[in-house]
Amino acid sequence: MKKITIYDIASETGVSAATVSRAISGNGYVAGEKKERIMELVDKYNFVPNTFAKNLQAGYTKTIGFIVPNVVNQYFAYVYYEFEKIASEQGYMTILLNSQGEHEIESKILNNFLLQNVDGVVMMGGRVDVIDVSKEDIIEIQEYSKKVPVVLCGRATGRFMSNGVYTNDDRGVEMLLAHLKDRGHRDIFFIGGNDKFYPSYDKKVSAYKYGEKMGLNVRVDRLSEETFNYKAGVDSMKVLLEREELPDAICGINDGAAVGAMNAAIQAGIKVPGAIAFAGFDYTDACRNNLVELTSVSPRYEYFAKRVFRRLEQLIRNEGEGGHTLELFKPELVVRESTLYKRQACQEGIMLK
Amino acid sequence: MKKITIYDIASETGVSAATVSRAISGNGYVAGEKKERIMELVDKYNFVPNTFAKNLQAGYTKTIGFIVPNVVNQYFAYVYYEFEKIASEQGYMTILLNSQGEHEIESKILNNFLLQNVDGVVMMGGRVDVIDVSKEDIIEIQEYSKKVPVVLCGRATGRFMSNGVYTNDDRGVEMLLAHLKDRGHRDIFFIGGNDKFYPSYDKKVSAYKYGEKMGLNVRVDRLSEETFNYKAGVDSMKVLLEREELPDAICGINDGAAVGAMNAAIQAGIKVPGAIAFAGFDYTDACRNNLVELTSVSPRYEYFAKRVFRRLEQLIRNEGEGGHTLELFKPELVVRESTLYKRQACQEGIMLK
DNA sequence: CTGAAAGCGCTTACAG
DNA sequence: CTGAAAGCGCTTACAG
Numbered sequence: 001m002k003k004i005t006i007y008d009i010a011s012e013t014g015v016s017a018a019t020v021s022r023a024i025s026g027n028g029y030v031a032g033e034k035k036e037r038i039m040e041l042v043d044k045y046n047f048v049p050n051t052f053a054k055n056l057q058a059g060y061t062k063t064i065g066f067i068v069p070n071v072v073n074q075y076f077a078y079v080y081y082e083f084e085k086i087a088s089e090q091g092y093m094t095i096l097l098n099s100q101g102e103h104e105i106e107s108k109i110l111n112n113f114l115l116q117n118v119d120g121v122v123m124m125g126g127r128v129d130v131i132d133v134s135k136e137d138i139i140e141i142q143e144y145s146k147k148v149p150v151v152l153c154g155r156a157t158g159r160f161m162s163n164g165v166y167t168n169d170d171r172g173v174e175m176l177l178a179h180l181k182d183r184g185h186r187d188i189f190f191i192g193g194n195d196k197f198y199p200s201y202d203k204k205v206s207a208y209k210y211g212e213k214m215g216l217n218v219r220v221d222r223l224s225e226e227t228f229n230y231k232a233g234v235d236s237m238k239v240l241l242e243r244e245e246l247p248d249a250i251c252g253i254n255d256g257a258a259v260g261a262m263n264a265a266i267q268a269g270i271k272v273p274g275a276i277a278f279a280g281f282d283y284t285d286a287c288r289n290n291l292v293e294l295t296s297v298s299p300r301y302e303y304f305a306k307r308v309f310r311r312l313e314q315l316i317r318n319e320g321e322g323g324h325t326l327e328l329f330k331p332e333l334v335v336r337e338s339t340l341y342k343r344q345a346c347q348e349g350i351m352l353k
Numbered sequence: 354m355k356k357i358t359i360y361d362i363a364s365e366t367g368v369s370a371a372t373v374s375r376a377i378s379g380n381g382y383v384a385g386e387k388k389e390r391i392m393e394l395v396d397k398y399n400f401v402p403n404t405f406a407k408n409l410q411a412g413y414t415k416t417i418g419f420i421v422p423n424v425v426n427q428y429f430a431y432v433y434y435e436f437e438k439i440a441s442e443q444g445y446m447t448i449l450l451n452s453q454g455e456h457e458i459e460s461k462i463l464n465n466f467l468l469q470n471v472d473g474v475v476m477m478g479g480r481v482d483v484i485d486v487s488k489e490d491i492i493e494i495q496e497y498s499k500k501v502p503v504v505l506c507g508r509a510t511g512r513f514m515s516n517g518v519y520t521n522d523d524r525g526v527e528m529l530l531a532h533l534k535d536r537g538h539r540d541i542f543f544i545g546g547n548d549k550f551y552p553s554y555d556k557k558v559s560a561y562k563y564g565e566k567m568g569l570n571v572r573v574d575r576l577s578e579e580t581f582n583y584k585a586g587v588d589s590m591k592v593l594l595e596r597e598e599l600p601d602a603i604c605g606i607n608d609g610a611a612v613g614a615m616n617a618a619i620q621a622g623i624k625v626p627g628a629i630a631f632a633g634f635d636y637t638d639a640c641r642n643n644l645v646e647l648t649s650v651s652p653r654y655e656y657f658a659k660r661v662f663r664r665l666e667q668l669i670r671n672e673g674e675g676g677h678t679l680e681l682f683k684p685e686l687v688v689r690e691s692t693l694y695k696r697q698a699c700q701e702g703i704m705l706k
Numbered sequence: 707c708t709g710a711a712a713g714c715g716c717t718t719a720c721a722g
Numbered sequence: 723c724t725g726a727a728a729g730c731g732c733t734t735a736c737a738g
Binding site for chain 2: 003046048049050051052053055056059061063070071072074077078080081084085088093094095096097098109112114115116117143146147229230256259260263266267285286288289290291
Binding site for chain 3: 003005007017021025049050053054055057
């Protein structure tokens, strides 16, 4: 089964390859009657022009490489989903690869993207977020960013001399604390995460900063070996339950941790919503699929993904400012049942609208 | 900034382009000293051979197109994650696109994959699972499967004259019912899903079949406008709670529905685990991230993905049997807390190990 | 071990 | 409106 080419169509129609090319691509004029005959054959043979030959001319691939630690994590799945949607609309295909957050795998993927001649690369997680990156990991990205347009989804991207687009976590924490304060909460406990990753560390710093500013009693203590998952929340809550006094509100480093803590509290017989407020970050499905719906800081996935795409396309087109830029955008606080009670009202058992 | 080519390297080294090609690709002999000088320049210029020119020769892309309705759904995320892992190991890149289950989007994606010259295509969800597909949708896949190797992840793939690799849901239902019977349950209720999709419809048929075979009182009734999510479970449970008598066990069409039902039961003050057993399908994180861990039928993602990849590669290499094949494989029952009690023991309030 | 040359399949000024 | 021809950047028999 021989591959059909533009030449086969040309000879069968009795025209030149150039004319066939024009007829198919729509660039240039072709007599109506000739065009019809050509298109008939295209249909008959299911002819599809060879992209390589095409790209060899064009010099671009309309392909974007996308790295996440793991799509199974819904945070990354949402960002990718939205990104793919806008990229597809703009005629780009997206290659999604999972790095498992491992720097060697990242390197391998980056290299493969290069060999694949992707037009641009988006990278999330892994070394992008690691506070204590090695010199080599930094240099690799610096060099890489010279070869192909790169957008890193993270806050600390200046060190890579690359471009960053990310949620303004500082604002997110501020909004959440303001909301909790408004509900009358004073003792606020942050659980989950660790100090190795910026998204986690930054929230801690912001929590203390705004806690002080707002006159709240904020405490950040991970309380578990686990870090970014449900179990981290369960473990942490169990530790807290041992203590003489419980906080007014508990914030998880992400929704998973928050829901874990909330469920552990429920299991211990604590009235939720009510006796303790709970909140998380990321606004994943975990917020909804639970006994009590969780208040969460949403990165606004669609908007996020669009900003990433827009920046990447600028770079691909060589538009916009050169050098490396960092764009941070404000997240959105989604208030749900878990923080519906006012501290006061809660003590009296009254639920607010 | 001009693109470096093999010719630039050649002239700067004073050798022919052919020699540079040999040095870089490793095909053919090159004098050690020349090779060194060439590789130095490759390093200096960060030279990466143009894949199009390469592929134009080779005739393949080492690229696979993968369609899912939505990666945000963890079932698909797990399959993709495992597939990408094995595909990457074998030197393939995977393009992941979301169809939202819409047939027009599927068509568009399929066409783009063709233009992209992918070596093969994997398709999940959408029309693959729809019982009442249109003639056109069927023909499209039939024709498509002639142009490029395709593996459909579904049970009813014969109609597409294509290749199928899928979980044996019939066995899954059988295993689950056998387990529930073993625990002493007789009245078993299946909730969620609908009759439009095979994975849902098949489970219903199997449930009745094995129910009868095992002497169980099986009932399948979706009880909700919602179908495959948490809310379907919550709604269904609320309906059941209105009835005079509750079943011994409730099975959700997937984990989400099962957890929704379980949570609604807990909220209504029913003792879980204990008074009612709960189970789901897919073994997603929802099974673990909950007050009570859920028993679930796992598709064994890694194995699943490997079978899909293996079959696709056979097709790409033109190995294995021609014609269209359907491979079904046995899932695995993962037993957890939610079905730990025996019916009898539960009535007496004793938990079993 | 190495170079000249043809070829992969398309596109696009150029000249009519 | 159309054809001949060069070119995109690489690879690979072929002949030394």
